[in-house]
Amino acid sequence: MESALDWHAARAALEWQLDMGVTEAISDAPVDRFAVSEAPAARPVAAPAPAAAAAPATEPRAAEDPVAAARDAAKAASDLAALRAAIDAYPHCELRRGARNLVFCDGAPSARVMIIGEAPGREEDLEGRPFVGRAGRLLDRMLGAIGLSRQAEGADAVYITNVLPWRPPQNRDPQADEIAMMLPFLERHVALADPDLIVLMGNVAAGAVLGRRGITRLRGTWTEAMGRPVLPMLHPAYLLRHTPSKREAWADLLSLSARLSDTPSKKTSETAP
DSSP: OOOSSOHHHHHHHHHHHHHTTOOOOOOSSOOOHHHHHHSOOOOOOOOOOOOTTOOOOOOOOOOOOHHHHHHHHHHHOOSHHHHHHHHHHOOOOTHHHHOSSOOOOEEOTTOSEEEEESOOOHHHHHHTOSSOHHHHHHHHHHHHTTTOBTTOOGGGBEEEEESOSSOOGGGOOOOHHHHHHHHHHHHHHHHHHOOSEEEEESHHHHHHHHSOOOHHHHTTOOEEETTEEEEEEOOHHHHHHOGGGHHHHHHHHHHHHHHHHHSOOHHHHHHOO
16 A cells, blocks of 8 residues: 655654654564564575576676766856766765755855855755755845845845755765765866955864864865865854854854955956956
8 A cells, every 4th residue: 555645744744753762673563583583594596507608798887976976967067057067966965865855055146255155954955955944034134234135236246056055864964975076076166257355154064174173173264276266154043042152253254254345356346348
């Protein structure tokens, strides 16, 4: 009989049971373990004699390297729409199987500031946009305090993406192999959007782009990566849990605003006659 639960409802029910501490599945009918253990062992079956002229076995194809495949797919993308399609078609990241939506970007691709977050959460997965929910609303207020907005165009705009485009199960931290296989897509994303400045929100983004973790030590210090200035900052979700750290976040926002004022815009110079 076919189950009345769809895939997502069944997954949600299983995650709830795991959260409640369930460690073993129990069948509907009881099992007599004594009868199972005393059952006579099956007699071994003799292997058939090999054929006289057996055809040589075909050599199995070597497994495709996920990172190399990602690098090739990303390199072939000539614009952001093609890059999104390439990520959507990429088969090697298992996170895609449990996610509802591919979370690619939000904001204006022409923005001078590109914000890179960590990975989608539940609400991002449902909406298909990065930084929504409580953390997203806090980010919008933070950006608005220095005159930036994801809804704006031109000098006041920001562009937002994540290291990973699919939600990890139960919002766990991304694993090293997941980051490695998606990093070529992120590098291509930065190259195509071509921002003047990058803001790395959180520990995972800092680790992926800079190869270093410890966001509380890294935050507020400008560095270089992907061919442009980079500012690590505390993730809005962290600020919601550690409200005293909002003081450091405000200092970083002021540093971002000052750097924007001091950095000539490539976007303006490229479009000037």
